[in-house]
Amino acid sequence: MTPLLLALTLATIVVSALAQRVAGLGFAMLLAPFLVLIFGPHSGILLVNLLGAVSAGVMFIRVRSYVDWGMYLRLAIPAVAMSVPFSVLALALPAAPLEAGVGFLLLLALAISVVLHRGPRTIDGPGVRTTAGLTSGITNALAGVGGPTVSVYAVISRWDQRKFAATVQPYFMTIGLAAMATKSAVDPGEWPVLSGWTWVAMFGMILLGMYAGERVARFIDDRTARAAVIIIAFLGAASTMAKGLINLM
Template identity: 30%
Template sequence: MTEQVAVAAVALGAFAQAATGMGFSLVAAPALIAAFGPHRGVPMVLVLAVLASLLPLSRDWRHARPRDAGRLLVPAVLGTPVAAWLLGAMDTRLLAVAAGCGVLVGVALLARGVRSSFLSSPAGAWLAGLGSAGLNVIGGVGGPPIGLYAANADWPARETRATLHAFFLVQNLVTAAVLGFVLPSWPAVAALVGGAVTGVALAPRLPARAARLGVLTVSCVGGLTLMGSALTT
């Protein structure tokens, strides 16, 4: 039954990823880790997340913002092996709770319309990229810092989705290469394809305001998930 729940979570996460540009790992990671354990579950999440970004990006790649994606990828890629080394022998529960609190505070501020020029600066991109690298190593959920950065940047909805797909595709490949690859089951892959196809079909009908709300909502869920998983283990 746990694996069936994980397969359903993969489908829902793939839909969220295709529709908003992020959300696969935030939705699917808790179920996959519960079903397969952290040592197999996290690498499996990363491999599936690559596919979840690849499918919608194959259609929307022309709308990606390469410079903005690269600005976030440089610190994320450089920070991934460092995070794996620093966090490998640590109890990451306290870090996950602190990170979840930070994400929730950021979401609340952005939802209230608070703007931050820092988040749009090179230093803000480095902070978002490094934070995403650490969260991806901890639990395969590197989305919230990047989602907050994108929500603050006010990119058009289609460009937001394409740029986030490009970022997460590369980031998850790098993180999987550092942590190791675990091949997912065929039912999980089939569920991912079904969810992604549905999300791609509905994404063009999603207004910019709804897309921004979706990114913030998924980021909020991610923050709560980080805290909940840490407090219950």
């Protein structure tokens, strides 16, 4: 990695961690397209899984008192059940068509969720939560983005923003580590080769971004944070689809 690419990577990590602290998600969705361009589809997503789990772990320390552990289990169990087999599948299939397809479906689901949110009806229940967990685990394994799907669920169920932002942190840790462990076991050679100080710098930028996000979050209310969630989810889905289409062409 050249010094310029390293500087851009570290800057992107800071911005992604800041978004994660403010909105509760966004780290993997903002970082994944950039790392995939540098390291390739499989190594890049593997790195996103690791850094995303670390970012979520750092934020979890700050918001753990708001975590709804019952909701976490309802989402995490089906997500992990899908994350493991689809992580293996992701290593065997070409990444570009998968990313393009996943991005398109996420955009469609997000658009539908925004329309449904404008109506008076709340859509929730065991089946809805299980479906959200299943699809989030699949998209995380295939494209490194599990956030848009849980964002859809948060919108249509009108999940309280503060509890949502807290609960998805251990959730992101779980699905990120599950996908990373599975891919590492199947093909350990996919890990990018980086120097020790590069790893330290990456983890340091996560802490810096979280610190900056902590300061910014004080001036943002729940309604604005929820709007940021939807915008970041759309950006993540769109960039995933665009990245897949570019690779296809």
